[in-house]
Amino acid sequence: MSFLFGGPRPQPSSAEKIAAAEAEIEMVSNMFNQLVDTCTRKCIPSQYREADLNKGESVCLDRCVAKFFEVNVKVSEKMQGEAAQRGGAAGGGMFGS
Amino acid sequence: MSFLFGGPRPQPSSAEKIAAAEAEIEMVSNMFNQLVDTCTRKCIPSQYREADLNKGESVCLDRCVAKFFEVNVKVSEKMQGEAAQRGGAAGGGMFGS
Amino acid sequence: MSFLFGGPRPQPSSAEKIAAAEAEIEMVSNMFNQLVDTCTRKCIPSQYREADLNKGESVCLDRCVAKFFEVNVKVSEKMQGEAAQRGGAAGGGMFGS
Amino acid sequence: MEKKQMKDFMNTYSNLVQRCFNDCVTDFTSKSLLGKEEGCVMRCVDKFFKSSERIGERFQEQNAAAAQGAGPGMGR
Amino acid sequence: MEKKQMKDFMNTYSNLVQRCFNDCVTDFTSKSLLGKEEGCVMRCVDKFFKSSERIGERFQEQNAAAAQGAGPGMGR
Amino acid sequence: MEKKQMKDFMNTYSNLVQRCFNDCVTDFTSKSLLGKEEGCVMRCVDKFFKSSERIGERFQEQNAAAAQGAGPGMGR
Structure with a gap:
């Protein structure tokens, strides 16, 4: 999830590192659960006529994951950009550049 | 959030006070998240044609917040009333009078 | 919730027993909340014309609970069956037979 | 555990209001x-509690x- | 408490993306x-923050x- | 951490059933x-696991x- 925590920063304390690592694990886990929830809603019709994924559903899921990542990148870039504008020199914030 | 914890009560222990304070903080935070979720769903069309809030959307959000508070007051009054009827003299419960 | 944790297993340590008990309590509590959420959505029209449950709504709730349990049984049997197929002799897993 | 109860209560309350x-x-x-709207909210709250109780x-x-009929026999 | 803030931030971020x-x-x-789609997402993010701020x-x-008008008088 | 895994499993299971x-x-x-209805539920469960696996x-x-292409270059 490097796009969420990217960029150089002042060295954090080890407590901060652990907290950031835990937060990152939980973030990735949440993001995966959201992905499953969102992309199955988008790609799998709720009649469940067959137990297998058909070709169309499979391709839809692949594209859904790709687009979901792209949206994450765009949103986090946007938020980093805005944080940088506001935060200015100080830095060290969540999305500090 | 005084309407949720209002009214005279027997003095609580300090552990109870801390627990109540923590619960109140979390409650307020949850309530705010719900507000954002609910009122944006009610007031902001999901086409996102413009990045700014227009006049109608802004007014709708203001009214939505006011009504959401009013509903919270009504619901908690109702629950306190019912708890008082049932609980009778004993008191000390969550919504004890 | 015996259908979720059923069947003979190698004796667990007491820490495992406590963890399993806590998980079971939370599971039951979550399941109840889901039941309320799901079955009221299925059985109670959102116009709220009357404060009381009418006959039709009451019967619908009863059947909804019965079917929800049945689905839980079916799903957990299915998952246990698949875990048994994969896991083979080893056992001791969440749904180990 | 009392903290847990309070949290559960809060969750129920929040979901109800929402x-x-x-x-x-x-x-x-x-x-x-x-x-x-107010009448609807009041009936909604009443109905929610009655539904929860019945459920x-x-x-x-x-x-x-399920606990009695234990194991295989219970799934009917 | 800092952990809680981070968690809250994460939740907000996730909900926003979703x-x-x-x-x-x-x-x-x-x-x-x-x-x-990209334009829509960008406007959605902007609008979400402006909405949250106003709310x-x-x-x-x-x-x-509510804190001032305390008790019964506040529910009007 | 094992407790966390069990919780995750429970969440997945609950969401699936719901x-x-x-x-x-x-x-x-x-x-x-x-x-x-039973057939639909069984296919739903199968399909959910296959979808989760593919996702x-x-x-x-x-x-x-993302980890390789690191930093700015990865967002394309």
Whole structure:
């Protein structure tokens, strides 16, 4: 999830590192659960006529994951950009550049 | 959030006070998240044609917040009333009078 | 919730027993909340014309609970069956037979 | 565990408010609750508690039956 | 408490992404975001923050009013 | 951490049951699952696991690509 925590920063304390690592694990886990929830809603019709994924559903899921990542990148870039504008020199914030 | 914890009560222990304070903080935070979720769903069309809030959307959000508070007051009054009827003299419960 | 944790297993340590008990309590509590959420959505029209449950709504709730349990049984049997197929002799897993 | 109970209560309360607000409050041309909105909210709350109570009764019966009929026989 | 803040931030961020993705991305005949989807997402994010800010202002006013007008008088 | 895993599993299981119940069980004139409802639930569960597996594969690929292409270059 490097796009969420990217960029150089002042060295954090080890407590901060652990907290950031835990937060990152939980973030990735949440993001995966959201992905499953969102992309199955988008790609799998709720009649469940067959137990297998058909070709169309499979391709839809692949594209859904790709687009979901792209949206994450765009949103986090946007938020980093805005944080940088506001935060200015100080830095060290969540999305500090 | 005084309407949720209002009214005279027997003095609580300090552990109870801390627990109540923590619960109140979390409650307020949850309530705010719900507000954002609910009122944006009610007031902001999901086409996102413009990045700014227009006049109608802004007014709708203001009214939505006011009504959401009013509903919270009504619901908690109702629950306190019912708890008082049932609980009778004993008191000390969550919504004890 | 015996259908979720059923069947003979190698004796667990007491820490495992406590963890399993806590998980079971939370599971039951979550399941109840889901039941309320799901079955009221299925059985109670959102116009709220009357404060009381009418006959039709009451019967619908009863059947909804019965079917929800049945689905839980079916799903957990299915998952246990698949875990048994994969896991083979080893056992001791969440749904180990 | 008391903390857990308080949290559960809070969750129930929040969900209740959110649901009844969502289902009953749909007019944003006024700043105060309309009479019909308030009535709807009150009935919504009443109905939610009655529903939860009934579901709770059935839930306990099913749980008891599952515990007794143990294992394979219970899934009918 | 800092951990709690981080968690809250994460939740807000996740909900934001999920909402904007859900509302804006509806075409799965392509593997990359379409221009109009990206535009929609960007406006969605902007609008979400502006909405949250406005709601936050009103929320604080209402809270302050509730704290002052205390007790019964405040529910009007 | 094992507790966390169990919790995650429980969440997945609960969400799965809720989704399949919601999508498949719509008839409340009977007290027992209809044959077609049961079939729908079974296919729903199968499909959910297959979907999760496929999404998991793509997720790891994307994550790996993001980690390599590091920083600015990865957002394309």
